[in-house]
Structures are given as structure tokens and as C-alpha cells.
Amino acid sequence: MIYMIHSIFEKVKNEPQEGKLADYIPALANQSKDLFAAYMIDEEGQVLKFGDYEVSITLQSISKVMSFIVAADQLGLDQVLEKVDVEPTGDPFNSIVRLEVAEKGKPFNPMINAGAITVASLLPGNNVETRVKAVTNFISQVTGREHFVNQEVFQSEMETAYRNRAIANYLKANDYLRGTVEEALETYLQLCSIEVTTEDLAKLGLFLANDGQLLNENKKLITLKTAQFSKALMMTCGLYNASGKYAATIGIPMKSGVSGGVLCTVQNGQIEHLKGHIGIGVFSPMIDEIGNSVKGMSFLQQISDHYALSVF
Template sequence: MSDKISKEVLTEWLEIVRPFAHDGHVADYIPALAKKHPEDLAVAIHYHDGTTVSEGRDEDCFTLQSISKVIALALALMDNGEDYVFERVGMEPSGDPFHSIYRLEQHNPSKPLNPMINAGALAVTNMIHGVTPDEKVGRLLSFIHEMTDDHSIRHSEEVASSEFETAFLNRALLYYMKQHQVVDGSVEETLDAYTKQCAIEVNVKQLARIGALFANEGRDLDSNRQIISKHFARICKTFMVTCGMYDASGAFAIKVGIPAKSGVSGAVVGSLNKFGGIAVYGPALDEKGNSVVGLKLLEMMSNRYDLSIF
């Protein structure tokens, strides 16, 4: 695709999708996220040539939530290598809700099906090098600073604390995996690192740049430095296609066809080779846990500009 999407077009499209914000519900099971307003919308595109266009509340920060799973996977692969990671976490889509424990009980030795569901993501966080939870999160933040060239990015203590205190199901997943030697060390420390990881805050422009780096096969668009190996970047993008939108990934692939990852904060990041990174934010979620506005906007964008990879 050679045409760029202008700021004026993004403004128009945000207004078209705004009414859909009330078709979903903000993630109120995490108390700190329940405060967000459904119509606080934003979109940004970081193009392959390094230029950025954005619209809406593009300076407002939101937490990465499950989008952090892709970044954590890249770091875990760099820390441990492909064989180590995939001995402990599988590569297959699940078709089940992101928080499901069902598949763990069906597999021996209780290996999570992929790194994008909660069980797999918790196992991946457990693999990141670091003696303490803060050391793991510090390394993940340094990695994100490198990807965005922005050292101001931090995690929200309020959101991390809110998630940690209510993460009973994630504790259950960790204890189940610890029983079967999928994870090691302290369950509480792994959960501490994971909730802080999910609570890392960015805006749509920063997130679009992360998407663009994956689209550019792990190479920074400004410095041309290889931050993630081409092979690992491809692995991450493949998981975005097959598992990135929870158990709606198949429908999203048909309707939109963009490698993408969503989070329950209402953010979605897309990554397209030779195009760049796309980030959309709209906190109202559908029944699958994906941003209602994000899905509508990405579908419009993909159809209008023929962005599907298929």
C-alpha cells in the first residue's frame, strides 16, 4: 500500500465509530480500569518511513495489559532461546477464553497452549531473567524504552496493585503450573512481575511505534538497529495472527487480516510489514475482551486500504 491515511480521515473515522463505544463495557473486574470513559478514543499510525499520524486522545496513557504478552515473549526468547521457551509453552491457538484453565487439565505436562492466553503469558513472565519481580519488570521496561526511544514509560502502581489484589484466577493458573513443573520459583513473585508488566502505561503513538518495530522485522526505523532478531519478530507476529485477539482471532483474521494484539484496557496494536504499526484505543470491550471501537476502526481501515495480509 502506497497511500497514507491522513489525519483528517482518522478524525472522520473516529467520529463514525464513536457510537459503537456504548455497545461494549469497560473492564470493571479490574477496579482501576473501571474508571475509564467509553468515548475516550485514540488512534495512531507509525509508518514504515518513520512518520506518525494520530488523532483523538493521543497523549492519554493506558495500560498495555495483554499487549505486554507479545513484548514479554520477545524478551523471553532473547533471554532463553526458542527451544527453552517452547518446551514450556505451546504454539497452538486455544479457542478458549484467555483466562481458561480447561486446556491445562487436558495436556501433559500441563503445558499452556500458547503465550497469548494467561497461563502461557504467566509462564513466559516466569522465564524472563531477573532475581526479583522488580528486576524482571525493570528489564522489560528498558526493552520498551529501547523499542520506543522513550525513557519516560513506567508502570502504574495503582493498576498493578489493583490487579495483584484481585488476581485469584491467575494465582490458580500459576499454582497448577508449578505443581507440574511448568514454572518455578515463587508464585506471588511471578504474579507481582506479571501484574506490573500488564500495568505498563503508553499512549497510542508509543504503541504504534512498537507495532512498527515488529513490522520492520525487529529493526528500529530511526537508527536501523536490530533490537529483536528477525526470526523472533516473525514468531511474535505469527502469534498475533493466530492468537492475538483471544478466541475471536479467527474472525478477526477473516474480517481484518492484520497481525494484532489486544488488551483489556481497550488497546489494540497492529503490525504490518512494509506499512508500519497501528494502535487504537477505546476502553469499551466486547464479550471476548476486545475493544469494540478498535475492531470497528481496524476493519474499516483494512477494507478501505486493502491491508489484509491474506
């Protein structure tokens, strides 16, 4: 059966190639420009999938959602919010300027680098390995398979982490980091380098749409409050300094990464035979100047319009 969504996918796939690879991370400069994938799953486990959905990518900034969830659920949301705020910035994800103008240098939200580095330092465990493992274990519980750090991408990011190291030093000077600067930075960059597929992204999106309940299991893995805060942050801060634009035009909680992945959660919608809570994973590595996947966002824009997915 040919669905309308398949036609939308093919139309976007054949759109002129725009954007560029995230070549400031050397390992990401080697991705094929033509890769494009979409995967959708609903609360009954029904699936729609298109393109290169089996290709592995690294989470990059999408990991910020996972690390926030683990830190908030393990430490308690209030403790995390003592160190990181939940306000949008309108600035690039790697901006330093807001740290200097904010009261006591507090990061504005966990979806920018300053906030994510802070959250990485707060994760449970006494060293980098155990903190990263806390997040990979969480992702594995949701997706049903093991996840690992792509060491090539991690080393590539560590070798070029000058700006992130500057941010981490500023945070440490203002007493926002637990442990050392290098531990926080290494934890953060390893989290960015965790490998997933679009299927994994879709399952994570469905997990959040279900307010923290695992597919086919009548139990919640995280608190309702943590799930709600995570989705609110995705909606208001998840697409860098284009978050307001996409909240207005697409209208669902999303988080992007510069590898070209996008994690999306639909609270109550219908896409062909999929209905109710739906998780969506999209991937295309060519990103715009802000850091969002060009074809990924075009596809999400068109399916939101056609299937009326916006929460507004």
C-alpha cells in the same frame, strides 16, 4: 487536509456506545467511556493521529507480546518453547480447562494467561523487579522514552487475582514456573500494568513490522525469528477467542488488552501518505464480552477494508 481515514475515525467515534469497561479490575472501572484514539506511523516516521492519543493506558494483555519477545531473545526461542506452545486454543484468555487436557499441562501459547505467567517467570533476572525492568527497558528502547508500572492498577489486579493465582499454582505443580508462584504472578501483573500511549503502541507495531529494527537505526534489536514468531502469535492468538474471526476479517497481526488498547503491525501497506511498514495503536476502553475494544476493532475493520491491509 482531510483524509478518508479521518472520516472513518469520526464515523466510528459517533457509533452507538457498546460494550463495557473492564470493571472486574477495579482501577480500570474508572476510565472515561468516551476516550478514543488512533495513532499510525510508517517506516519513514510519517504519522497520522486522531483523538485522545496522549492519554496513558496500561498494557494489560498486550504486555504478553513484549514479555515473549524479551524471554525469547534473552533465553533463546527453543528454551521458551519447551515451557509454552504456540497453538491457538479458542478458549477465553483466563481459561484453566486446557491446562488439564494438554499433555503434561503445558500452556497452549504465550498470549493466554497461563502462557504469559509462565513466560513472566522465565524473564531474565533473579527477582520481580529485574524481570519487570528487562521488559520496560526493551519497551523504552523501541519508543524512545521511559516506561513505568501504574501501581494503582497493579495493586488493584493483585487484590483480585484469584483465578490467575489458581492458574499459577497449577503451572507450578507441573514444573513450568521458574521461582515461586507469587513471584511469577507479581511479575505478570506488573507487566500488565505498564503505562503506554497509542503512540507507543504504534511504535511497537512498526518495530515488529520492521522485523525488529528500530526506526531510523540500521540495526536489529531482536532476532528475525523472534519477530516472526511474535507476529504469527499475534495473528493466530492475539485477540483471545476471536483471533480466527479477526484474522479472516481484518487480516493483520494484532494484540489487544482489556484496558481497550490494540497493537497492530502492517507488513506492507498504504494508509493515505503512510506506506510500507506501518505500526498502528488504537484505544477505546469499552470492551466486548471477549475482551476486545468495541470501537477499536470497528475502526480497524473499516480501515483494513478501505485500504486493503489484509495479508490475505
